[in-house]
Amino acid sequence: MSTLLLASVATLVFCAPGYPGGAGDAQPFVEQFASAAAANAGWPAGSLAAVYDPTEQGGLAKLAGSDAVLAFVPYAFFFQHAAELHLTPLAQADVVGIGTQERWTLVAKAGAVKGPASLTGYTLLSVAGYAPDFVRRAALDAWPLPRDVKIEPTGQLLSALRRIAAGEHSVALLDQTQAAALPTLPFAAQLEAVRQSPPLPVAIVAVIAARLPAARARALQSGLLKMGHAAGDADTLGQLHLKGFVLPQIPAHTSAP
């Protein structure tokens, strides 16, 4: 198996459900990233391909392909699918304007939510709504949601926040960028942050099901960690809003999702 993989092109699958960007739009950027990562790792030119899929199902299908050896995914995706895909974290992204970790914020109509029990019958909307295990067990681990809370993905957070402010029985779980922008909304005074997650990784590069020989994985990890320090890589990283990578710091409670 390893010999076969060494002789073939490995594929890095990027998947960021809920975030803007079509596959065609992002493809040149991820290809450039793969070339730079391979060069930093000392891999032969052309030995690492990359593909982007903006949907959870599309990403899962690509990750199931026999040529897929690496995943670059938001932490919510990693948490939701690490066990079934046998993902082993290799590096953690350092994202422009965010860093290596972020806190998620639960937002409700001002005064409407006193504790988790208040959310009985509510719907929780989030870009991470495709990953209910992440929502319940990572972002809101210490704030147990009632079992009947419906967790739904949305890419239309502005509409969701308007409905929440208007009194709809919904709450929104915002990532750090979204939460920071909350005060800019004209109806911000009608909303309140009711809970914040502990710091969680933003995005993870992981090996899929040990499909990469250990020596190659170590070389790639070393290459990724170097990327933020090589001037020539700044543009490549910047196109993906990245500054570089650090060693993975997976929170303890997520070690066996």
Next chain:
Amino acid sequence: MRWTGWALAALMVTGCRAPLRPAEPHPIPMTGTVQELAAAIDADAKRSDHEPDSKIRGELAAQASRDAAACLDRAPQSAACLYGRAIALGLEARAHPTRAGELLNTMLDSLGNAEAADPGYDEAGPARVRALVLIRAPGWPLGPGDTEAGLAAARRAATLRPQYPPNLLALAEALSKTGNSSGARENYERARALAQALPASEDRDGWIHEAGEALRRQ
């Protein structure tokens, strides 16, 4: 993880412009009339739609911006020039994705000014293009996308020029994005029927194709 290719989505609007005045060869000298300059911007946008080379798209965007500036010098309050500037800003956003957020916001301002000057220009183009930007651009907080505002703009365009197929295509897309699939289907079907009743042209074929594809996906 905010992939930056999103800027392209907001720029797929040029196919929904009216077939402007008879196609002018390009380049049009910047000494032309308002109508000539508006036609030149439209020609740049159409070329850009089919141009795979990003460098050439960048040159077309720069040319369209120069033409828009020349147009506004001649007629600062003209709907044609304000609309042309908006289209040029869209081309610039496509050519420079890292500045797309700022450019698209300015594009929306320009479309608002064009709509105030003449809402019927280009078959209700200012409201139609505004709708398409709002429903295709990334939403808050990464971009100016706002599906509800997009739907309102699409309704304005469709009310003002209900017989123009691209207005119904934009309305159908906005309804689809806001979860009204039956309304979307109805308007795609109306758009297709209206287009089929028009004389043969490349634009007509494009509108029929767009409606048909959308109906197949539904």
